[in-house]
Amino acid sequence: MTGKSTLLEYFARFSEVELVSECMDDWRSVKGENLLDLMYKDPERWSYLFQSYVQMTMAKSHAKPSAMPVKLMERSIYSARFCFVENMYLSGKMSEAEYLVYCEWFKKMTEYFDCGVDLVVYLRTDPGLVHERAKKRARTEEQAIPLQYFEELHERHEEWICEEKFPLPAPVFVIDANDDLPTMYTKYKLHTRHILRNKSVLSSFVYTVTQKRRSDLNPEELAALEKEEFATGPLRILNESVQNNTQVLINCRNNKKLLGRVKAFDRHFNMVLEQVTEIWMEQPKTAKGQKKAKPVNRERYIQKMFLRGDSVIIVVKNPLGSQQSA
Structure with a gap:
């Protein structure tokens, strides 16, 4: 529904990749009992039982040895x-x-089973689109799921991955999954090496696709790459923060995992910051316990602030969200 199947x-x-799908068949048939269907029909009664069984099957999938270099x-x-949950x-x-x-x-299972991961790929998708895809997929148990459920799940993913409400087990790579099938395939081609992470196990086909110079990309590949860099790179934090505010405190130290490739920062810098009028860097507390701030020359300092993890205050004339909707 979010592009996982694609x-x-x-x-x-x-050939170097072992795919581990959701244990859907197991969840739908536990000695004749369909736990997934029970959970959707009466979640107050069956959610705990269903998720406990899901957790057990997930732990087994994590811990199962793989003969392939990439799982x-x-x-x-x-x-x-x-x-x-x-x-x-x-x-x-x-x-x-x-x-x-x-x-x-959960604590016991992640302690006793090898549940380590090297990378989390977040296919970020609008919940309305996820709802539409679920209806088209026509899985029997999912037909009565309301849009609100997908909106709530989207919020939980944002809290976990983007706001880091809970600890992340590995670095996160965000992909905008709101596009059609051909565009998503192009994105996966462009990011194959990053997702698989171990360059030494990639086939010659992967190198052909992912090691293209920027000048060799066709217009569709280049457009997808530019869009992805803007969506997942350093400016994503800043872009989202100033959508509906005229003054925003950004703690770069807490957001360093989400900043992505620094090269994308240079390329898209003015696209977001053209409306910024002032940048202030938050300073340590004074002897009286009050915080102070000093103005920042954005041309000289802005890129370093993300790398150093400083806290800064961004001031814009008008919320960017209101300008975009006008």
């Missing part, structure tokens, strides 16, 4: 805990007692 289809062509999992034990608890579908027991089991 991503798995693309990487299935590589690509459709979903992890971490997204189950920090997104799906968290949403069930916050929406009242799981009681506090059930939630606490589940969290204890």
